Amino acid sequence: MRVTFATEAAPGRPNEDFVAATPNAVVLLDGAGAPAGSESGCVHGVAWYAQSLGSTLITTLVQDDKALAEILAEAIKTVASLHDFVCDLTHPDSPSATVVMLRRTADALDYLVLADSVLVLDMLDTAEPLVVCDDREARVGAAHRAAMDALPSGSPEHTAAHRRYVETLRDHRNRDGGFWIAAVVPLAAEQALTGTLPTEKVRAAALLSDGASRLAARFHLTTWRQTLDLLDDPGPAELIRRVREAEHDDPDGSRWPRAKAHDDATAALWKLS
Numbered sequence: 501m502r503v504t505f506a507t508e509a510a511p512g513r514p515n516e517d518f519v520a521a522t523p524n525a526v527v528l529l530d531g532a533g534a535p536a537g538s539e540s541g542c543v544h545g546v547a548w549y550a551q552s553l554g555s556t557l558i559t560t561l562v563q564d565d566k567a568l569a570e571i572l573a574e575a576i577k578t579v580a581s582l583h584d585f586v587c588d589l590t591h592p593d594s595p596s597a598t599v600v601m602l603r604r605t606a607d608a609l610d611y612l613v614l615a616d617s618v619l620v621l622d623m624l625d626t627a628e629p630l631v632v633c634d635d636r637e638a639r640v641g642a643a644h645r646a647a648m649d650a651l652p653s654g655s656p657e658h659t660a661a662h663r664r665y666v667e668t669l670r671d672h673r674n675r676d677g678g679f680w681i682a683a684v685v686p687l688a689a690e691q692a693l694t695g696t697l698p699t700e701k702v703r704a705a706a707l708l709s710d711g712a713s714r715l716a717a718r719f720h721l722t723t724w725r726q727t728l729d730l731l732d733d734p735g736p737a738e739l740i741r742r743v744r745e746a747e748h749d750d751p752d753g754s755r756w757p758r759a760k761a762h763d764d765a766t767a768a769l770w771k772l773s
């Protein structure tokens with residue numbers, strides 16, 4: 501087996517994505533939170549949250565054979581206990597993160613997907629990859645993003661509309677009928693998409709933060725099959741290079757309206773056979 505990954509921050513910002521692998525597990529997280537300049541109740545920030553939750557998850561995956569959702573619930577609690585005595589975790593903008601977890605056991609592959617990072621499974625018995633994507637945030641957001649999408653990315657008006665959009669979505673975070681993401685509430689883990697597949701049926705698995713999945717999902721410049729091929733050869737760094745190239749060709753978001761002109765981008769490929 502072979503794991504390769506690449507990660508790159510949006511230009512000029514700290515990287516709030518996290519990726520880690522062992523011989524039998526891979527985790528990818530995409531930190532999310534209040535836009536720069538907003539109060540969040542947490543002195544540590546979004547990158548710290550994603551790194552703390554991700555490193556707790558990968559450590560537990562090595563030591564523990566509990567169900568993935570159970571491991572995630574406990575990790576959310578553990579990370580809350582690392583800062584609840586200094587930070588206000590009741591703040592509605594406390595840092596959060598999407599989560600993709602993959603674990604290989606003796607004969608099976610377990611997966612978990614929470615919020616908008618994407619898992620693409622290259623199956624030996626079907627031509628089309630199996631794409632596991634939790635689109636609840638996108639569905640909630642679709643009703644509220646028209647004003648933001650109509651404005652040129654990078655303009656002060658777009659920045660203000662993005663802030664209003666984030667504040668609106670916040671009211672739907674970790675609530676029934678809204679969307680679920682790892683933050684303070686361990687219950688969110690129960691809302692993740694989970695499954696188990698026979699290992700011998702999976703050729704490879706790709707994990708993508710939405711800053712990397714946008715090449716296929718938002719820009720439609722590759723299919724998911726082509727995304728898997730690109731990750732295999734020349735590799736994850738080339739996928740991110742193509743994302744940046746597309747973003748630079750559409751700096752104001754007129755072709756592909758998006759909340760952020762550039763986002764942190766992380767891509768991992770796990771070849772199982």
Ligand SMILES: [Zn+2]
Nearest residue numbers: 542544583587
């Ligand atoms: Zn904190």
